[in-house]
Amino acid sequence: MKQFLDLEDIPNINTIISDAISLKKEPFSFEYLGKNKTIGLLFFNSSLRTRMSTQKAAQNLGMNTMIMNLNADVWGLEFEDGTVMNAGTAEHIKEAAAVISQYVDIIALRAFPSLTDKEKDLEETVIKSFQKYASVPVVNMESATAHPLQALADAVTIAEFQQKKKPKVVLSWAPHPRALPHAVPNSFAKMMQLIEVDFVITHPEGYELNPEITKNTPIIYNQDEALKDADFVYVKNWSSFKNYGQIDCTDQNWMMTLEKLGNAKFMHCLPVRRNVVVTDEVLNSSQSIVIEQANNRTWSAQVVLKHILENL
Amino acid sequence: MKQFLDLEDIPNINTIISDAISLKKEPFSFEYLGKNKTIGLLFFNSSLRTRMSTQKAAQNLGMNTMIMNLNADVWGLEFEDGTVMNAGTAEHIKEAAAVISQYVDIIALRAFPSLTDKEKDLEETVIKSFQKYASVPVVNMESATAHPLQALADAVTIAEFQQKKKPKVVLSWAPHPRALPHAVPNSFAKMMQLIEVDFVITHPEGYELNPEITKNTPIIYNQDEALKDADFVYVKNWSSFKNYGQIDCTDQNWMMTLEKLGNAKFMHCLPVRRNVVVTDEVLNSSQSIVIEQANNRTWSAQVVLKHILENL
């Protein structure tokens, strides 16, 4: 792997899933790979799981880590070409990416969408600019429209818990008090099209994700019907894609309950708002595999970094 | 040791003090213990000494360190059971503690009291919830009512400087412009009941600490009388426990001076406000052992982490 901007960068999805499971068993077996190598973790947005799991993954591989919180207020980056930079931005991405590339061997980056400027978010300006001007591999730790490290952890979790060759997986929208990005459901939907599952999406009418991502995945507006015989139910809120970034539905009937879940395993990327997105009852039950799923963030990051280190 | 929430977790106080003094002489002698082990340092409040000394202690033991500043604004944690989380808090401690436990081998935590809700502070909700839901050992880097790493450093410092078998130790209240927590004086008072000293407390009337902590320690309201023939004087401000979190006294006569100190050694946990809590003259004199005391924070943290690592 030469970079990890999105799931397309994975050469073979089944190999990488089984590699991740191997690393989980022997976390330090490739410690020599990262010796005298440094990863820079750059956060334009706050992070708990992603930050800790990626740092852990890098340290398991013997790498040094350097963490920078690049709050937009502190360090205004310019992404446009030809700007007269006499206002808020102090440094152009051309210099920033080229300079940072000299201090680290891999750049990992988190930069959320605006949720106001649809076109710009879809262009993935921040991570694509880093990739364009960096001279080292770039890893996506959640960008405007994608969270591939999460989706890889999700696939590993399904592989570990699946009881049949082709399980039924449902992505089920849930209400939330704040407008959330599409990165997690986008990457999950893409991943489900790459592995051997029976995948459907359920959400209120009008909450369709980007059709270029969901492609011909069945969308069923009736949640009960969609959930029927599910093996894994992935619950997640997202804001409207059509009315970009808006909260068009707050209907609590979309909250996941134990009754709706049936015998399925419950998945969520966390953090999760209890009794809004899902009931306490579900999270406290043995059907919830969210903690194991969060654990797999380490192995998902580690397998990606391992493959990149092998190609440095 | 399986955890370090408070001084009760220390199996043998004299052994741990002498172990700390040994580590001070040979800081790297147990470097192998922490190999491929990670400590997560989680700060809900800012920290200088605690952060640097605990990080140093962990690194001396060969551990990797991950530091998270969990400012309440950034990462609202929910501690109540059964809440409908549709307001400020984004993640429940049940998930947070369980998830972090998978990325680290030890969780160290700093979380100050509210100083407004006495009952909640006394319940030690934050650190007790972490302990309840974490699957790895939890270390107290100062909680609502206790600062046991500081008290252990204090005991090590007294052991190093004492000239007689049973020295007289005085905890003397001092004025301060801000309302401060009870954690430091609480833990110091508990520690003084565990080692062989003649211990008295002096403070203005009405400034009694929690009597469940001071127990039958003599309280002398006359500072001069309390300080008589003292070998060690530990000066510290705290806000009222009775009128919880209030500043009821600002009497500068309680400030420590060289005259009052007599021949005693001067101790303080730092940071200290000069010429408010204590005069320049005292701090600049050879009777002040505050710098050595701060140095012992490293060995206090290191001996605790060593004992926990040995039991992992």
Add this chain to the structure above:
Amino acid sequence: MKQFLDLEDIPNINTIISDAISLKKEPFSFEYLGKNKTIGLLFFNSSLRTRMSTQKAAQNLGMNTMIMNLNADVWGLEFEDGTVMNAGTAEHIKEAAAVISQYVDIIALRAFPSLTDKEKDLEETVIKSFQKYASVPVVNMESATAHPLQALADAVTIAEFQQKKKPKVVLSWAPHPRALPHAVPNSFAKMMQLIEVDFVITHPEGYELNPEITKNTPIIYNQDEALKDADFVYVKNWSSFKNYGQIDCTDQNWMMTLEKLGNAKFMHCLPVRRNVVVTDEVLNSSQSIVIEQANNRTWSAQVVLKHILENL
């Protein structure tokens, strides 16, 4: 080297430049030097290049690093003697520096000037107080009036790119929307007096730097005349020294262009505001060596730390 407060601490400038170039070729050749040694990087101001390059340099030498962001709001330090500390400052530099010295083997410090109190800035209160009260070597990562690590990286860059024995180097002022410190031009001007170059400064009348630093360096107010036959042009904004901290000129004619640059190499410490300080055309041309210059920040820091470690 026992410390690195300013360029005067370098015993032999040509030796250190060639040492830096050697380290660049073999970054890990002195990895053993920093084993079980810790550097504390203390930032009173934000930092990208300095933070990453100094952390990298320390890690290349095998050191542990501890980073503290000491934002003035969070941690008010008192620098005056004899103050009654009943207001904003919570800790005196006497305690802070002495305590930190016990947790680290080297203290590296960044503290910008006020740009309002000229006398205080010229006294270099922050870094000089740390040096006075610390018991370990102090390294300047940019102080009120000096940025010697930058100047050393600049000298290394000139050594790498120079085509003749005594190249002509021009320091050329440029406009900027914000009032900037004098640290970078000061240290560059001092460095140019230490190496074998033909050095001139050009800026609008009234923008003279501190004459105690520029000494007998020729100052030419006509930019075209100054730039004639230049081999290296170092472009940099600074605020007025005479009208201390003021922006007296915003004349865009001082912006560097490819036409003005002639055949010279273009240097800048970064971050740089495109089309305000210098045109896109210059930065995008092969005459710009700003990325290589930023790369040399690592080797400049590493050679300084190496010399200090050898004297610990």
